[in-house]
Structure formats: C-alpha cells, structure tokens
Amino acid sequence: MLLRINFKSxxxxxLQVVDQVKAAAASGALRPGEALPSIRPLAEELHLNRNxxxxxxxxxxxxxVIETLPGKGCFLKQNHSPLRREIRRKLLIEEIDQAIVMAHxxxxxxxxxxxxxxxxxxxxxxxxxxxxxxxED
Amino acid sequence: xxSPTPVIEIQNLAYAYGKAEAVHNLSLRVLPGRCHxxxxxxxxxxxxxxxxxxxxxxxxxxxxxxxxxDPAQAEVxxxxxxxxxxxxVAFYPWMTVxxxxxxxxxFRERWNQKKEKELFERFRLDPAKRTAALSKGQxxxxxxxxxxxxxxxxxxxxxxxxxxxxxVRREFIETVIGAYQDGNLGNRTILVSTHLITEFEGLIxxxxxxxxxxxxLTLEADEARQRYQRIRARFAQTPPxxxxxxxxxxxxxxxxxxxxxxxSGPELLERLRNHxxxxxxxxxxxxxxxxxxxxxx
Numbered sequence: 001m002l003l004r005i006n007f008k009s010x011x012x013x014x015l016q017v018v019d020q021v022k023a024a025a026a027s028g029a030l031r032p033g034e035a036l037p038s039i040r041p042l043a044e045e046l047h048l049n050r051n052x053x054x055x056x057x058x059x060x061x062x063x064x065v066i067e068t069l070p071g072k073g074c075f076l077k078q079n080h081s082p083l084r085r086e087i088r089r090k091l092l093i094e095e096i097d098q099a100i101v102m103a104h105x106x107x108x109x110x111x112x113x114x115x116x117x118x119x120x121x122x123x124x125x126x127x128x129x130x131x132x133x134x135x136e137d
Numbered sequence: 138x139x140s141p142t143p144v145i146e147i148q149n150l151a152y153a154y155g156k157a158e159a160v161h162n163l164s165l166r167v168l169p170g171r172c173h174x175x176x177x178x179x180x181x182x183x184x185x186x187x188x189x190x191x192x193x194x195x196x197x198x199x200x201x202x203x204x205x206x207d208p209a210q211a212e213v214x215x216x217x218x219x220x221x222x223x224x225x226v227a228f229y230p231w232m233t234v235x236x237x238x239x240x241x242x243x244f245r246e247r248w249n250q251k252k253e254k255e256l257f258e259r260f261r262l263d264p265a266k267r268t269a270a271l272s273k274g275q276x277x278x279x280x281x282x283x284x285x286x287x288x289x290x291x292x293x294x295x296x297x298x299x300x301x302x303x304x305v306r307r308e309f310i311e312t313v314i315g316a317y318q319d320g321n322l323g324n325r326t327i328l329v330s331t332h333l334i335t336e337f338e339g340l341i342x343x344x345x346x347x348x349x350x351x352x353x354l355t356l357e358a359d360e361a362r363q364r365y366q367r368i369r370a371r372f373a374q375t376p377p378x379x380x381x382x383x384x385x386x387x388x389x390x391x392x393x394x395x396x397x398x399x400x401s402g403p404e405l406l407e408r409l410r411n412h413x414x415x416x417x418x419x420x421x422x423x424x425x426x427x428x429x430x431x432x433x434x
C-alpha cells in the first residue's frame with residue numbers, strides 16, 4: 001500500500017490517508033492482519049506532520065478499520081465495521097445521493113449511472129482478485 | 138477543556154528600524170503542538186517578528202509572550218525551552234563539528250545523544266572537520282542537530298532551507314518531522330518562516346501571511362485549501378455574461394473561464410452550472426498559490 005497526498009484535492013490530508021487505507025483494504029492491497037507503516041516513517045516519507053498521520057490512524061482505529069497492538073504497531077482488522085447495519089446503510093446512502101446529484105449535473109442518465117456502478121464494482125473485484133493471486137504466488 | 142497557554146502570543150507588535158517600519162500592529166497566537174507557518178515577501182517583517190520573540194530585538198509597541206513569559210524579563214526561562222535555526226548560520230570557524238556541538242550542548246539542560254548519533258549518520262557529517270570548512274548545506278545540518286538534540290518545546294525556523302540543494306532541503310524537512318516531532322507531540326511547537334511554501338505544505342497546520350509588516354490572513358491550512366479554489370468551466374459557445382461577483386480573479390480565453398474564489402465556490406459553481414457548461418472542474422489552491430493570491434490582491 002503506497003499512499004499519496006494531493007493538496008489540490010481540497011480534502012484534508014488526514015482524511016486522504018484514512019480514505020486511501022480504506023480503499024486499500026477494500027481492494028485487498030492491504031490484507032487483514034497486515035501491518036501498516038509506523039507513524040514516524042510514514043510521516044517522513046509523505047512529508048506530513050506527525051500529528052496528521054497520528055490523527056488519521058486514530059480515526060481508522062475508531063472506525064474499526066485498524067487496531068493498534070502496543071509495542072507492535074498498527075494492523076488491518078478483519079471485518080472491521082463496528083457500526084450497526086442501519087447506520088452503515090445510512091452512511092452509504094449519503095455517499096450514493098451525492099454521486100447521484102453529481103451524475104445529474106454531469107448529465108449522466110440513471111441507467112448509465114447504474115451501469116457505471118456495476119462496472120466500478122467489477123473493477124474493484126478484479127483488483128481484489130489480482131491481489132489474491134499475488135498472495136498465492 | 139482548559140485552553141492551554143499559547144506558546145506564542147503577540148499583540149499589536151510594532152518595530153521600526155529608524156523610520157522604516159518593519160512590523161506594525163501584528164497580532165499572532167500559536168498553541169502548543171501546532172506548526173505555524175509565517176509567509177511573506179522579502180521585507181514583510183517575518184525575521185523582525187522572530188527576533189522579538191527571541192529577545193534579539195525589543196518590541197517598540199505592543200506585547201510579546203513566549204510560553205506565557207516576557208522574553209525580555211525571563212530570557213533564560215524562555216530560551217531554555219526553544220531552539221532557533223536562523224537563515225544565516227554562523228559558528229566559531231576554528232572549532233570542529235564535535236567541539237561546536239559540545240560547546241552548544243554545554244548551554245543545555247538536556248542533550249539527546251541518541252538523536253545526535255542518528256542525525257550524524259543521516260547527514261554523514263565528519264566530527265573532526267572545522268566548521269569553517271563546511272558547505273552551506275552542512276552548516277545548516279549542524280545547526281539543525283544543535284536545535285533538535287536539546288528536545289525543546291519549540292523550534293523556530295527562519296528561512297531554514299533557502300539556498301540549499303533539493304536533497305538537503307528534503308532531508309531537513311524529514312528531520313524536523315522525524316527527529317524533532319519524535320517525543321511528546323502535544324509539546325512540539327514549530328514556527329517556520331519560509332518562501333519554499335510547497336515543501337513545508339504537509340507540515341503546516343496553520344499559517345499567517347504577512348505583508349508590509351502586518352498580518353493579512355491567519356488560517357488553518359485545511360480550511361484554507363477548502364476555501365480557496367480554482368474553478369474551470371468550458372462552454373459550447375462564448376461564455377455567457379455571468380455575475381462573477383465574489384471571484385478573486387477571472388481569466389477568460391475563448392470558450393473557457395477560470396476563476397479563483399475564496400469561500401464563494403459553491404454559489405459560483407451553481408451559477409456556472411445553470412449555463413450548462415461542457416466541462417466544469419474545481420481544485421484547491423496550494424498554500425503557495427493562496428499566498429500569491431492574497432498578497433497580489
């Protein structure tokens with residue numbers, strides 16, 4: 001998992017770390033039980049304030065994505081969401097609604113939007129599969 | 138929650154060299170653990186401000202407190218808790234690197250031997266070399282070791298990387314992040330003035346832009362990048378006459394339109410969307426672009 005910060009995205013740097021770790025977990029680029037880089041070397045490498053990386057990690061921990069084992073470091077957790085199903089759905093719906101609004105403004109009609117979602121899910125699945133294959137090699 | 142004592146508190150500071158006013162009516166506050174960037178053109182008053190914090194200059198008007206103390210009254214108490222890397226680093230030329238560090242360490246209560254060793258290895262400095270024979274980059278590295286080893290609560294950096302090669306600059310920033318911020322993070326405050334804003338972008342929590350001796354903008358870095366945006370729109374025909382009030386800057390070129398906005402992005406986006414652009418995109422301005430936009434307008 002290689003992280004990259006883009007200040008032009010307008011998204012706070014800590015949130016970029018959070019989202020990229022989440023994406024890596026979803027695509028299998030980071031597997032359950034695998035270690036995340038420690039805060040200090042990651043901060044040095046990304047030229048990010050240590051507090052920013054620490055904030056991202058504590059956010060990931062409270063979301064149940066990673067766990068910290070004292071003296072050992074941070075690891076990706078199995079089945080990570082501690083939230084109830086309704087809450088998880090609600091959070092997802094907010095994101096989907098936003099994408100739908102955006103699709104409207106970009107003049108992407110409904111059926112094409114649904115198709116796109118399927119296509120993107122397929123792409124993620126492929127990525128996950130290729131990450132799995134690498135594991136077996 | 139109790140609000141902690143600010144590490145730096147400046148109120149209505151003024152300082153003039155003869156008739157030339159370098160700083161006037163500057164107010165600034167930095168809380169513990171923050172990294173505060175001080176941006177300004179040459180002569181904007183950044184170095185003068187820092188010298189007032191370090192009691193190298195006495196404020197002519199206004200107040201300066203460091204760790205809640207007046208640096209003129211409590212110079213030793215203030216200085217034992219901070220370290221300073223100036224833009225022009227000077228050492229006694231006859232001393233070796235080793236002698237210089239021993240000499241500087243003798244003024245300090247604490248000296249982190251482990252960090253000293255680590256940084257010597259990182260910078261590959263020769264302890265037996267006389268400081269007169271060091272390159273500009275090596276002198277800065279030596280100054281950085283001397284500033285980091287005492288494990289102080291604040292690090293003051295005045296244009297620390299200007300005139301250095303890119304490798305030394307990168308190592309400098311990595312060292313500040315890795316070695317200086319290694320410790321009680323809540324107590325590692327940094328005040329840095331720099332023209333190389335992009336390099337420090339990820340380190341800076343908040344910043345103040347100074348212009349002609351006064352503060353023109355103080356903002357959190359994340360908030361600044363959310364507020365200051367560049368919007369690009371392309372239309373099928375010549376762009377319609379739009380109400381672009383609220384844009385800091387407008388560029389038109391054929392069917393394209395580019396706006397710089399401060400906080401009014403959503404409204405302007407909405408207005409542009411109503412004219413069905415072929416393409417519409419936004420990106421955040423970097424801190425350097427924000428600096429240029431603020432100082433030029």
